[in-house]
Structures are given as C-alpha cells and as structure tokens.
Amino acid sequence: MIKMQAGTISHPQVQALISYLEQETNPMIVLDPDYNILASNTAYERQFGVAGQSIRGKKCFRVSHHYDVPCDLAGEHCPMKKAQEKRGPDRVLHIHHTPRGPEHVDVELRPIFDEFRQVVAYVERLVTVRNASARPSSDGLVGRSAAFVAALSALQRVAPTMLPVLLLGESGTGKELFARALHEASNRAQGPFVVLDCSGLTETLFESELFGYEKGAFTGAASRKQGLVETAAHGTLFLDEIGDIPLAMQVKLLRLLESGTFRRVGGIETLHADFRLVAATHKPLNEMVMQGTFRQDLYYRISAFPIHLPALRERRDDIPMLITSILQRNETEKGRMTIDADAMMALQNYAWPGNIRELRNVLERASLFADNGVITSENLLLDLNERPAYREFNPASPSTNRGKDASISSAALTEIASSFSGTRKELAVKLGMSERTLYRRLKEVGLQ
Numbered sequence: 087m088i089k090m091q092a093g094t095i096s097h098p099q100v101q102a103l104i105s106y107l108e109q110e111t112n113p114m115i116v117l118d119p120d121y122n123i124l125a126s127n128t129a130y131e132r133q134f135g136v137a138g139q140s141i142r143g144k145k146c147f148r149v150s151h152h153y154d155v156p157c158d159l160a161g162e163h164c165p166m167k168k169a170q171e172k173r174g175p176d177r178v179l180h181i182h183h184t185p186r187g188p189e190h191v192d193v194e195l196r197p198i199f200d201e202f203r204q205v206v207a208y209v210e211r212l213v214t215v216r217n218a219s220a221r222p223s224s225d226g227l228v229g230r231s232a233a234f235v236a237a238l239s240a241l242q243r244v245a246p247t248m249l250p251v252l253l254l255g256e257s258g259t260g261k262e263l264f265a266r267a268l269h270e271a272s273n274r275a276q277g278p279f280v281v282l283d284c285s286g287l288t289e290t291l292f293e294s295e296l297f298g299y300e301k302g303a304f305t306g307a308a309s310r311k312q313g314l315v316e317t318a319a320h321g322t323l324f325l326d327e328i329g330d331i332p333l334a335m336q337v338k339l340l341r342l343l344e345s346g347t348f349r350r351v352g353g354i355e356t357l358h359a360d361f362r363l364v365a366a367t368h369k370p371l372n373e374m375v376m377q378g379t380f381r382q383d384l385y386y387r388i389s390a391f392p393i394h395l396p397a398l399r400e401r402r403d404d405i406p407m408l409i410t411s412i413l414q415r416n417e418t419e420k421g422r423m424t425i426d427a428d429a430m431m432a433l434q435n436y437a438w439p440g441n442i443r444e445l446r447n448v449l450e451r452a453s454l455f456a457d458n459g460v461i462t463s464e465n466l467l468l469d470l471n472e473r474p475a476y477r478e479f480n481p482a483s484p485s486t487n488r489g490k491d492a493s494i495s496s497a498a499l500t501e502i503a504s505s506f507s508g509t510r511k512e513l514a515v516k517l518g519m520s521e522r523t524l525y526r527r528l529k530e531v532g533l534q
C-alpha cells in the first residue's frame with residue numbers, strides 16, 4: 087500500500103507508481119478520482135499516444151471517447167464508477183478512439199487506497215482486442231453495436247479458460263467465425279482449430295470422423311485413419327450444429343467429454359483427448375432436452391458458458407460497417423464497389439432472416455448488376471413480394487434460436503425448390519442460406 091496524505095496522491099507517489107508500471111508490457115495510466123489522467127507508462131505512449139500531445143491533466147473520457155461527460159453519463163458502463171462502488175477492480179470492453187481509429191479495448195481499473203481506506207487513485211490497464219474490429223476490416227469479425235460488444239466481451243472473458251463454450255445463434259450470424267476468434271484469443275491459439283459439422287452425419291460416419299478408425303475396422307478401411315479428436319490435440323474442436331447429433335451418438339460424445347478418453351473404431355487402445363470444446367447450434371437445445379431429443383447430461387456438459395450471437399436485425403447499427411467490410415473483401419482488379427445512400431437505407435431496414443451470410447450474398451449479386459461500380463437500390467433485388475420465401479418472416483417476434491430457416495415455411499421452400507432449375511449452391515444463394523442449411527431443410531421436406 088502506498089503511504090500518502092489522506093485522500094490525495096502526491097506527485098512523487100504518482101512517479102513511483104508509474105516507474106513501477108514501466109515494467110508492464112500493457113499500456114497503463116494513473117487517474118485521480120476526478121477522471122484526470124496523472125501519468126502514463128511508455129507502453130501506453132507507444133500504443134495510444136499522439137506525438138507532441140500530452141494526455142497528462144486531461145479527462146480520461148475525453149481522451150478515450152471524445153465525450154464531454156463521464157461514460158456513465160453518456161449511457162455507458164464507467165469502470166471507475168463501478169470500481170469505486172465495489173471498492174475493487176472492474177473490467178469492461180469499451181470502444182476507444184486511438185490514433186488508428188476506433189478499437190475494441192479491454193479496460194481494467196484498480197483502485198489505490200490510502201492508509202484510511204480512501205480511494206486516492208486508479209490504475210487503468212488497457213489491452214487492445216485483436217480478434218475483432220470496431221471499424222471496417224478486410225477480414226475477421228467486425229462490429230461495434232451493443233449486442234455485438236456483449237458477445238465479444240463474453241468471448242474475451244472465457245477465451246483464456248478451458249470452459250466449453252456453446253454459441254447460440256441463427257444461421258449466418260457468424261458462429262464459425264466467432265469460434266475461430268475464440269480459439270485465436272485462447273492459450274491454444276498455436277494449436278489446430280478443427281471443425282466438425284454435425285448436421286447430416288450418419289451415426290457411423292460421425293463416429294469414424296470423430297474417433298478415427300483402425301485398418302480393417304470395416305469394409306473400405308484400408309488403413310488407419312486419425313479422427314478429428316486426435317487432430318485437435320492441443321487445440322480447439324468446434325462441433326457445429328451440435329443439436330443435430332443423433333441420440334445414440336450423444337452418449338458417445340458424452341463419454342468422451344466425461345472421461346477425456348476415446349478409442350478408434352475397431353481399436354482397443356484407449357487414447358487421451360486434449361482439446362478445448364466449442365459447440366454451436368441454431369436450435370433451442372433446452373427445448374430439445376424437454377422433448378427428449380437432446381440428452382440433459384450432455385446439455386449440461388456443453389453449455390457451461392453459453393454466448394448468444396445476435397441476429398443482424400438486433401445489430402442494425404453494424405450494417406453499414408459490415409457492408410463496407412464485405413465490399414472491401416470482394417474487391418476485384420476492377421476496383422472496389424461503392425453503395426449509394428438509398429441502397430444503404432434499404433439494407434439497414436431489411437429484416438435479414440439469413441443474417442450476415444444473406445447480406446454478403448445480396449451484395450455479391452448486386453455487384454454483378456452495378457455496371458458503374460455503384461450499387462443502387464434497384465440492384466439489390468430485395469422486393470419481398472418477389473421473394474415469397476421471406477413473406478412469412480415476422481421481425482416483430484424474433485426468436486433467438488429458431489434460425490433463418492424457421493422464417494421460410496416448408497410450403498414456400500417446396501414451391502421454390504421444385505421450380506428451381508439451377509444447382510443446389512445457386513438455390514442456397516437465392517434463398518440467402520448456407521448450402522448446409524438448405525440441405526437440411528430439403529431433407530426435412532422430403533426433397534433431398
């Protein structure tokens with residue numbers, strides 16, 4: 087504990103504190119209880135400093151947010167307020183202005199007490215989040231809406247642990263991209279990220295994919311094959327559409343998770359698994375547990391840390407940034423497409439039952455019609471009357487887990503699929519859903 091005059095911190099004491107913080111590789115600043123920045127370490131200057139401009143004496147909310155008032159008065163979570171109330175550290179994910187533009191920053195504030203237990207200063211540690219961008223970007227996760235930041239904040243908290251994570255979100259909300267970002271933010275980032283799509287797998291295929299098999303285990307098993315559990319050693323295993331695993335296989339998955347061991351199909355050797363589990367589904371697993379189609383014990387095993395990924399209509403503020411990012415990603419030698427204001431407005435007002443995947447498809451298609459490089463509303467083909475598949479979609483009653491396919495009735499799907507002459511891939515693009523989702527829906531309506 088630093089000894090000082092009651093209720094205040096002296097200049098030499100601030101200097102002592104900051105020379106101690108110089109050892110830190112993370113950017114750090116010292117603040118007084120009135121939001122004034124007293125000092126910063128070199129790592130801060132390097133990452134967030136502007137040449138020739140000192141932040142000393144400035145208010146933290148002005149420097150980081152360009153606000154005129156503290157964060158809580160601007161409708162945000164203020165970590166200083168919280169740390170003061172809790173009389174302990176507080177951590178929050180904020181979007182900060184930096185010399186590079188807006189960035190997601192993980193902020194932790196720790197109060198410094200005097201000998202009378204009065205808070206005399208705070209030490210703030212800032213860690214830039216590298217796996218998501220708060221401005222348009224040519225790769226990875228982008229977003230800055232409150233719903234997106236809530237999901238990202240949960241990802242940041244859980245990434246360094248070994249807890250299994252369950253990603254819940256409609257089709258096209260970015261579950262796979264999120265799972266990858268989680269892996270990259272974890273201690274296993276140097277290890278492999280292995281994906282198993284559980285939809286449409288038969289029981290035997292699921293088992294041999296997951297556990298591998300020995301030579302001669304079944305007809306056609308000409309040599310030993312390593313399963314995905316082995317491939318994921320020291321890394322992350324992502325089980326996509328876990329709600330589609332048949333009951334008989336759920337037992338085998340549960341056994342693997344509980345014992346941490348497995349055997350290759352046709353093998354006798356017990357092998358040790360070493361992976362971090364991330365699972366995803368668009369299905370309401372808790373309802374499936376009640377209906378008896380998903381095992382309760384497995385549900386408890388995989389849902390230790392559920393993260394809800396918002397539908398695009400729950401994060402409309404992100405649409406312009408996502409559009410810019412997608413157009414940047416689709417840049418060709420002819421240059422980058424732009425979009426006019428009317429088209430931008432139409433896209434912001436649309437319901438997006440197919441979420442970001444549908445947005446990407448709409449933009450790709452519109453780009454083909456935009457002859458002068460500017461996408462207009464005529465190029466979007468968003469007319470609901472011409473797209474009966476979306477007619478029954480009701481954005482007023484969004485259900486978190488129903489998925490886009492819930493918005494297309496089986497009758498509408500049958501009607502469209504029966505009269506469609508292109509390939510399944512083209513039909514998926516037309517409907518704004520993944521090929522995988524289309525495959526599952528066609529199977530359900532008997533059109534496989």
Ligand SMILES: Nc1ncnc2c1ncn2[C@@H]1O[C@H](COP(=O)(O)OP(=O)(O)OP(=O)(O)O)[C@@H](O)[C@H]1O
Pocket residue numbers: 226227228229255256257258259260261262263264368408411442443446520522523
């Ligand atoms: N936050 C985001 N920022 C940028 N692109 C995104 C974001 N989320 C998703 N995408 C893009 O949207 C598309 C769909 O994402 P992804 O395949 O991860 O969704 P999904 O939820 O796993 O879909 P499905 O359940 O149908 O497999 C991808 O092209 C992905 O790059």
